[in-house]
Amino acid sequence: MKIPYAESFKIKMVEPIRRSTHEEREKWIKEAKYNLFGLRSDQVFIDLLTDSGSGAMSDRQWAAIMLGDESYAGSSSYFNMKKAIKAILGFDYFLPTHQGRAAENVLFSVLVKPENIVPGNSHFDTTKGHIEFRKARAVDCTIDEANNTQLEHPFKGNIDLDKLETVLRTYPKEQIPFICITVTCNTSGGQPVSMQNLKEVNTLAKKYDIPVLFDSARFAENAYFIKKREKGYEDKTIKEIVREMFQYADMMTMSSKKDAIVNIGGFIACRNEQLFKEAATFNIMFEGYITYGGMSGRDMNALAVGLDEGTEFDYLDTRIRQVAYLASKLDEYGIAYQRPAGGHAIFVDALKVLRNVSREEFPAQTLGIELYLESGIRSVEIGTILADRDPVTRENRYPQLELLRLAIPRRTYTNSHMDVIAASLKNVYERQDKITRGFRIIYEAPIMRHFTVELERL
Numbered sequence: 001m002k003i004p005y006a007e008s009f010k011i012k013m014v015e016p017i018r019r020s021t022h023e024e025r026e027k028w029i030k031e032a033k034y035n036l037f038g039l040r041s042d043q044v045f046i047d048l049l050t051d052s053g054s055g056a057m058s059d060r061q062w063a064a065i066m067l068g069d070e071s072y073a074g075s076s077s078y079f080n081m082k083k084a085i086k087a088i089l090g091f092d093y094f095l096p097t098h099q100g101r102a103a104e105n106v107l108f109s110v111l112v113k114p115e116n117i118v119p120g121n122s123h124f125d126t127t128k129g130h131i132e133f134r135k136a137r138a139v140d141c142t143i144d145e146a147n148n149t150q151l152e153h154p155f156k157g158n159i160d161l162d163k164l165e166t167v168l169r170t171y172p173k174e175q176i177p178f179i180c181i182t183v184t185c186n187t188s189g190g191q192p193v194s195m196q197n198l199k200e201v202n203t204l205a206k207k208y209d210i211p212v213l214f215d216s217a218r219f220a221e222n223a224y225f226i227k228k229r230e231k232g233y234e235d236k237t238i239k240e241i242v243r244e245m246f247q248y249a250d251m252m253t254m255s256s257k258k259d260a261i262v263n264i265g266g267f268i269a270c271r272n273e274q275l276f277k278e279a280a281t282f283n284i285m286f287e288g289y290i291t292y293g294g295m296s297g298r299d300m301n302a303l304a305v306g307l308d309e310g311t312e313f314d315y316l317d318t319r320i321r322q323v324a325y326l327a328s329k330l331d332e333y334g335i336a337y338q339r340p341a342g343g344h345a346i347f348v349d350a351l352k353v354l355r356n357v358s359r360e361e362f363p364a365q366t367l368g369i370e371l372y373l374e375s376g377i378r379s380v381e382i383g384t385i386l387a388d389r390d391p392v393t394r395e396n397r398y399p400q401l402e403l404l405r406l407a408i409p410r411r412t413y414t415n416s417h418m419d420v421i422a423a424s425l426k427n428v429y430e431r432q433d434k435i436t437r438g439f440r441i442i443y444e445a446p447i448m449r450h451f452t453v454e455l456e457r458l
């Protein structure tokens, strides 16, 4: 008999979770104004809100925490992080920040000016927020294939080179501070970018003399997909692939809460000393001194270890197989999701699951609430609420896709939890005829409204 696959870790510490009743959940979600961010964690049975900072650290990471050096300047933890960034990503200069959006805030304070254009592949929400906050504009150049959830394409995060070149030709280079490539592309479904595409974008960028920024939160998952799907990379290690990927970047921002498997942290890295110096000034203003930038020494230590563990094949294989396992259950139940399954999450196609809820009434958000009511699973809307209003017209922006993201925290849940998630979605799917109305917004913030939006049931 063929020996089945099993996880590449065993469990040393556990945290109890509790199932609630349907009545409790009805009450709690109403109190949360039908915003899943408004729930308390003990009101949630399986938390798939995000894979950001919610993973389980290893014994090695916890051991590194005990060795954290909390010196204000020049701590050994800073140098551990510097060494890991140089060895794994190849950058000489870096600045720690408290998380990914802080890295964006600091770097974009140097680079992004009003009227600027930042082309890229489906910019992440905080990235887009930091661009638009500076009165600049993000232009999405993702390949069209990404908008068809049922189409199998190995690299749906790729940038369409024609779309990109049109942008580069249309605007003077002074107006384009950088090209932003998100690896993996979170917003289009955790979809990877191929090595070939990274290389071609870099070539085009050089032609127009524009730097390339990698928004790198899930760079290791991207490398795993390159290994699995791109010809010529089968026999390379993840670390070899990562080094090659980053050759095509001039700078990077990182949310370490993702592929560096820590609970908090981020950084900026670059090759240009002048840029580093300019960013360091903003880092000192917004985050902290150059050698800690909003992070404690212990967290920098855990991050350095996490970068190493996060780029090991066995770890990534366990993680991405779990996402694929959940996908296989959804296939069995006929539930549509962004295909093929991404690295960190399943993105359920809400328009295909709740066919009777109109787009004006937020079908993906409605599906998220039904899933919570079903069994206490917390997911997140990646649809019209997240897409927010157009900064100029203030009209709702309807994205091509209306998705419900089920983000899987790293090393946190077992496949039994995946079974519960799949069965719960199946139950919602089976009663979709009874779900005909969605929600109405009663309060929203002027920017990044999804975090604090308040809703009313229609």
Ligand SMILES: *Cc1c(COP(=O)(O)O)cnc(C)c1O
Pocket: 052, 099, 100, 101, 102, 124, 126, 127, 182, 183, 186, 215, 216, 217, 218, 254, 255, 256, 257, 258, 265, 266
């Ligand atoms: C999470 C994320 C960010 C923002 O990072 P935070 O640590 O949440 O501030 C930016 N870009 C991408 C692609 C991300 O996934």
